[in-house]
Amino acid sequence: MIKIPERIERIMEELRGLYKLRVFEDKDPYRVLIRTILSQRTRDENTDQATLKLFNKYPDMEDVALAPQDKLEKLVKSAGFYRVKSKRIKEVSHILMDDYNGVVPDTMEELLKLPGVGRKTANCVLVYAFEKPAIPVDTHVHRISNRLGLVNSKEPDKTELELEKIIPKTYWIELNDLMVQFGQDICRPIGPKHEECPLAEICDYYQDILNQK
DNA sequence: AAAACGGGGGC
DNA sequence: GCCCCAGTTTT
Numbered sequence: 001m002i003k004i005p006e007r008i009e010r011i012m013e014e015l016r017g018l019y020k021l022r023v024f025e026d027k028d029p030y031r032v033l034i035r036t037i038l039s040q041r042t043r044d045e046n047t048d049q050a051t052l053k054l055f056n057k058y059p060d061m062e063d064v065a066l067a068p069q070d071k072l073e074k075l076v077k078s079a080g081f082y083r084v085k086s087k088r089i090k091e092v093s094h095i096l097m098d099d100y101n102g103v104v105p106d107t108m109e110e111l112l113k114l115p116g117v118g119r120k121t122a123n124c125v126l127v128y129a130f131e132k133p134a135i136p137v138d139t140h141v142h143r144i145s146n147r148l149g150l151v152n153s154k155e156p157d158k159t160e161l162e163l164e165k166i167i168p169k170t171y172w173i174e175l176n177d178l179m180v181q182f183g184q185d186i187c188r189p190i191g192p193k194h195e196e197c198p199l200a201e202i203c204d205y206y207q208d209i210l211n212q213k
Numbered sequence: 214a215a216a217a218c219g220g221g222g223g224c
Numbered sequence: 225g226c227c228c229c230a231g232t233t234t235t
Contacts, residue, residue: 036230037232039231040230040231040232041218041219041230041231041232042219042221042230042231043221043222043229045222046221046222047230077219077220078221079220080218080219080220080221080229081217081219081220081231082218082219082220083219084217084218084219084233085218085219088232088233115232115233116231116232116233117232118231118232118233119231120230120231120232121232124230136230138231139229139230139231140230141230176230180230183230184230189229190228
């Protein structure tokens, strides 16, 4: 059983070897924010399609703020949860115009005040728009961190706190994206591909499975 | 703590 | 056809 710091280094190096860090071609904070809200509980392809259609028709914050609700719903439909999401992006746009002078805030405290923005979304904006170190914890990061024995946590918020204590800051910006790719590809929620996994030998979850046989 | 929100893809 | 999924808010 290797120590945590070595374990982290091993994990991050393997993930770096397996995947490339994907960055939004459009780092505009407003667009990152809206795209991230649309991405909640939603796969990339569907998010991308919805985001594209939305900004094609309503390119700016003001356009979205003034757009009719039913038009927005139609445009973002493919992202799922489309009624609540369309309402939130419209409301967020309004609030940013009215209370923030059209500027997306770059602090956790202010971001959390916006409707539809929780810790995961706020951290995504901090990382992907402002390039500030933060660790967005979604279900992939939550699951993988627990399986690999980095944390022992039932809730994503607790996972985030624990990760922030043990992960060197140099890894923060890439951790979420690399783990998401790993989680879709190999360390899947159901039916993880242990045979293909380069981390199986240091994985608590896999070792438990071996021991049960 | 649990429910509600949802279209799209895997099988 | 059935089941699951890159969260957040409301009950």
